[in-house]
Amino acid sequence: MSSMLLACASVVLSGISPAMAAAPMAHHAAPGYYRIMLGKFEITALSDGTFDMPVDKLLQGIKPAAINKMLAKHFESSPLQTSVNAFLVNTGTKLVLIDTGAGKFLGPTLGNVLKNLEASGYQPGQVDDVLITHMHMDHLGGLLADGRMTFPNATVWVNKKDADYWLSPANLASVGKTHKGAFKNAMAAVKPYKAAGHFKTFTGKKTLVPGIRSLPEPGHTPGHTGYLVTSEGKTMLVWGDIIHVQAVQFPDPSVTIAYDSNPAEARATRLKLLPGLARDKALIAGAHLAFPGLGHVRQARHGYVWVPVNYTVPR
Numbered sequence: 001m002s003s004m005l006l007a008c009a010s011v012v013l014s015g016i017s018p019a020m021a022a023a024p025m026a027h028h029a030a031p032g033y034y035r036i037m038l039g040k041f042e043i044t045a046l047s048d049g050t051f052d053m054p055v056d057k058l059l060q061g062i063k064p065a066a067i068n069k070m071l072a073k074h075f076e077s078s079p080l081q082t083s084v085n086a087f088l089v090n091t092g093t094k095l096v097l098i099d100t101g102a103g104k105f106l107g108p109t110l111g112n113v114l115k116n117l118e119a120s121g122y123q124p125g126q127v128d129d130v131l132i133t134h135m136h137m138d139h140l141g142g143l144l145a146d147g148r149m150t151f152p153n154a155t156v157w158v159n160k161k162d163a164d165y166w167l168s169p170a171n172l173a174s175v176g177k178t179h180k181g182a183f184k185n186a187m188a189a190v191k192p193y194k195a196a197g198h199f200k201t202f203t204g205k206k207t208l209v210p211g212i213r214s215l216p217e218p219g220h221t222p223g224h225t226g227y228l229v230t231s232e233g234k235t236m237l238v239w240g241d242i243i244h245v246q247a248v249q250f251p252d253p254s255v256t257i258a259y260d261s262n263p264a265e266a267r268a269t270r271l272k273l274l275p276g277l278a279r280d281k282a283l284i285a286g287a288h289l290a291f292p293g294l295g296h297v298r299q300a301r302h303g304y305v306w307v308p309v310n311y312t313v314p315r
């Protein structure tokens with residue numbers, strides 16, 4: 001045995017870790033929030049987590065081979081790990097949460113909005129208003145924590161068309177078994193807020209909080225709504241589910257998804273919205289764009305290109 005090996009052996013025997021020992025992997029990621037300023041408003045993107053979406057089976061109006069080709073161009077494949085994002089807006093006088101993530105409705109890889117809201121420096125009791133883009137589980141599940149209101153002091157706002165659709169006992173009764181869960185969960189999520197008088201609906205374009213206005217974007221659901229957030233001449237559109245799969249639907253915005261209530265209307269809304277957003281160089285916040293889901297859209301020869309925001313630290 002060489003003297004070198006003897007030295008190593010003596011280190012091990014004396015209980016001191018040799019330098020070449022592998023460190024255990026840490027696994028967990030950084031807290032899932034990202035912050036920017038929009039004029040005088042503070043915007044915090046909150047990650048709810050991600051879920052694996054079998055996009056080659058869900059996207060419609062396009063062949064699976066074409067989907068896979070477009071994903072591959074982005075170094076992605078199906079099932080696609082897909083972000084679920086919510087957005088917290090501090091206007092200086094109101095703390096407003098737009099969407100809440102899935103809560104306990106969609107398994108252990110989601111349901112992190114509350115944890116990340118706290119990590120970002122806020123408490124759920126401080127939230128004044130919760131604006132829901134639409135009543136799918138991945139957007140309103142976070143309203144509940146252990147069956148109670150996660151945001152006990154907040155007013156929850158939903159477009160009346162979505163409330164009428166998802167909270168209708170007649171609709172629940174008329175849909176097939178596989179669709180009943182979506183209705184039941186929507187009803188459960190808003191129940192304690194309704195009981196407390198904290199649930200409100202609106203129609204069309206309305207200023208719900210100073211600096212935040214609703215923008216109807218129907219199709220994905222009947223009352224699917226974006227929220228225009230404006231401060232000091234700067235505007236951000238929190239657009240909900242206008243795009244689910246960025247590698248496919250930006251280059252070809254005519255592609256729809258099985259989750260759409262009315263695919264033709266969802267397509268028309270998307271095709272109508274994108275040119276103006278590109279022309280106005282609007283800041284966009286997307287629920288299913290890769291976290292933090294903030295960026296701009298640029299018109300290209302074929303469709304559009306998504307340009308995520310540069311990393312900055314607010315000052």
Ligand SMILES: [Zn+2]
Binds near residue numbers: 241287
């Ligand atoms: Zn969604």
